[in-house]
Amino acid sequence: MSTAIYSIPFLLSGLAVTLTMALLVVVLSLLLGGTLGMAVTYGPRPLRWTVRLFSDVVRGIPILVLIFFVFYGLPATGINLPNFAAATVALVVYKTAQTVEYVRGAVQSIHDGQTEAAKSIGLTFEQRMAYVILPQAIRRFLPPWINGVADAVKGTALVSLLGVTDLMHAVQQVVGRTYDPMPLYVLGAAIYFTINYGLSSLSRHVEGRYAYIRD
Amino acid sequence: MDYHYNFGLVWRHFDKLSYGMLLSLELALLCFGVGIIIGLLLALLHVSGGRLTRTLVAAYVETIRNVPLILLVYLVFYGLPTIINVHYNAVASFVLTLSLYAGAYLVETFRAGLAAVSRGVIEAGMAIGLTPLQRLVYVRLPTMFRIILPSLSNTFISLFKDTSIASVIAVPELTYGANWIGTNTFRTIEVYTIITPMYLATGYAIVLLLRQLERTFAVRRT
Numbered sequence A: 001m002s003t004a005i006y007s008i009p010f011l012l013s014g015l016a017v018t019l020t021m022a023l024l025v026v027v028l029s030l031l032l033g034g035t036l037g038m039a040v041t042y043g044p045r046p047l048r049w050t051v052r053l054f055s056d057v058v059r060g061i062p063i064l065v066l067i068f069f070v071f072y073g074l075p076a077t078g079i080n081l082p083n084f085a086a087a088t089v090a091l092v093v094y095k096t097a098q099t100v101e102y103v104r105g106a107v108q109s110i111h112d113g114q115t116e117a118a119k120s121i122g123l124t125f126e127q128r129m130a131y132v133i134l135p136q137a138i139r140r141f142l143p144p145w146i147n148g149v150a151d152a153v154k155g156t157a158l159v160s161l162l163g164v165t166d167l168m169h170a171v172q173q174v175v176g177r178t179y180d181p182m183p184l185y186v187l188g189a190a191i192y193f194t195i196n197y198g199l200s201s202l203s204r205h206v207e208g209r210y211a212y213i214r215d
Numbered sequence B: 001m002d003y004h005y006n007f008g009l010v011w012r013h014f015d016k017l018s019y020g021m022l023l024s025l026e027l028a029l030l031c032f033g034v035g036i037i038i039g040l041l042l043a044l045l046h047v048s049g050g051r052l053t054r055t056l057v058a059a060y061v062e063t064i065r066n067v068p069l070i071l072l073v074y075l076v077f078y079g080l081p082t083i084i085n086v087h088y089n090a091v092a093s094f095v096l097t098l099s100l101y102a103g104a105y106l107v108e109t110f111r112a113g114l115a116a117v118s119r120g121v122i123e124a125g126m127a128i129g130l131t132p133l134q135r136l137v138y139v140r141l142p143t144m145f146r147i148i149l150p151s152l153s154n155t156f157i158s159l160f161k162d163t164s165i166a167s168v169i170a171v172p173e174l175t176y177g178a179n180w181i182g183t184n185t186f187r188t189i190e191v192y193t194i195i196t197p198m199y200l201a202t203g204y205a206i207v208l209l210l211r212q213l214e215r216t217f218a219v220r221r222t
Helices: A002-006 A008-042 A045-060 A063-076 A083-108 A110-118 A124-162 A167-178 A181-209 B008-012 B012-046 B051-065 B067-084 B089-115 B121-126 B132-169 B174-185 B189-217
Strands: none
Touching: A002 A008, A002 A181, A008 A045, A008 A083, A008 A124, A008 A167, A008 A181, A045 A083, A045 B189, A063 A083, A063 A124, A063 B132, A063 B174, A063 B189, A083 A124, A110 A124, A110 B132, A124 A167, A124 A181, A124 B067, A167 A181, A167 B067, A181 B051, A181 B067, B008 B012, B008 B174, B008 B189, B012 B051, B012 B089, B012 B132, B012 B174, B012 B189, B051 B089, B067 B089, B067 B132, B089 B132, B121 B132, B132 B174, B132 B189, B174 B189
16 A cells, blocks of 8 residues: 555656656647538548548447557558657547547537528528538537547557556556556556546536536 | 568458457347347336336436447456456446447437327327326337337447447457457558458448338338
8 A cells, every 4th residue: 555655756757757748639629620521521432431530440440449549550661650659640540530529520410501501691601601510510520529528548558568658557557666566557547537437527517517508 | 661461361361350240240149139128117217217217227228328448348347347246248337338338328219209209199199098007018119129229229329339449358250350350461451451341341231120120110100
């Protein structure tokens, strides 16, 4: 037990890596996924198919396989990424594919009547998006997306397998030194729990807040 | 880049991959089955029990859902045997972990499903004189299963993909087989190029099968 308390500063530095990576993944995947999500809803047909293919393929394989592919596989094609970068790229790709689906689902859940009404009063595509569709769609998008942020924090635990010293890897290293696994696993679980429970509570709160939107 | 692809070495060890694929499917199916039992029992407890049972079920669900699966896998395999006197091999340990994990997700699904069974159906059951237990077995549960079928399919697909995490405790499923071949032949990109479509094709086949099931049984929500 005392080893667990003694190791807290080391675990916190691991937590910093976990949170940095989660933040990078969330921000980058939001930008990419938002763009591709709009492309898959409103883009020309070939673009739609390409993005659909991308998102279905990526979501169809285990995230662990994707991480190994990027880290161990890509060097053969000349792209040699250090472990932190490789892990981040793999997680961004995965999260982007999910975000595409959140965006598509949110935008398509807005009733067609809204678009038709906006067209009939003469709004252009940009105006329809800015004043009619997106302000409503964002409320549908937020709850699953915030839940997805909690998934991103959990997903980063897998990058410990590439030797990135995140929280999971920090826990493993202390266990390797002390041979006393249980207190550290419980402590690690408690840290993950605190962060993710906060995020999922926030998601529920936002969902309740926006539940008034019906179509 | 002048990297010379060589798939021959991977095909030579393909038995590791086919065995791994079967084990992945078996693990997913087994944990799904046990998860359904756990989820159903806890959902019924949650619906009918008092405040204490509800708090306990919620604690279980929230704990499992907010901790990374890989940490749970390590905790059950390396951690638990140090404080309680249990001995299990990696496969049994992983089945235990993934079943508990699946159970936590399925409790929520079943709870939502039970709540979605319309009052009218239950009242109809009362009207023809069914006891509460009969109403549960013949009315609420069958209706609930038909409502949550799409959600169950998604859970099964997720579980199938999650079996890849068993590779970290050396369960010889598909990802472990791939890592083994990668380590022993240095043909890493080739082996991942092969297992990616294997996961995709199997996942897609399962989806098609389950969609067929949904078409036959699912309740059309109006």
